[in-house]
């Protein structure tokens with residue numbers, strides 16, 4: 038029997054485990070062991086101050102000119118504002134950006150210097166669960182591709198069935214540069230009527 042199974046069968050919860058030998062947190066007079074554990078064996082860079090992290094609203098539920106009632110599980114597509122706010126944020130290398138995603142969106146991040154016009158929007162793939170608009174799939178200089186919004190859990194009782202759309206994806210930027218962040222949902226990135234780029238912004242990472 039494996040150790041975990043033994044404790045599960047014995048009905049010993051995680052709180053009790055920490056009092057058992059081998060499960061207690063590492064400690065030492067100067068806290069070194071505990072700190073090393075926290076660092077996961079790597080170098081610990083202090084990240085503090087306003088440039089340690091930034092928040093970006095990645096799509097917003099829009100109050101527009103009328104109340105919006107999402108209770109208990111409505112995500113009306115026509116009431117979603119397809120923009121990044123703010124569209125430019127600045128952090129320092131090693132910092133992170135929290136993308137607060139509201140609505141059916143797909144976070145893509147491209148390497149330093151990439152512009153919207155550099156993205157090959159003829160490269161797409163269908164979302165895993167249909168029907169939904171195509172997702173841009175240009176791998177050139179792509180650093181990050183977020184969750185496929187079509188595979189998130191379905192909201193119980195939603196009509197028509199809708200996946201949970203609101204979430205946070207947090208990305209750490211190790212290197213300096215100016216990184217393109219965009220929505221991979223094709224009609225969100227490129228306006229199908231005007232051809233203009235809509236849903237994108239930049240993360241500036243300082244040394």
Ligand SMILES: [Cu+2]
Pocket residue numbers: 096119141142143220221222225226236
């Ligand atoms: Cu989008």
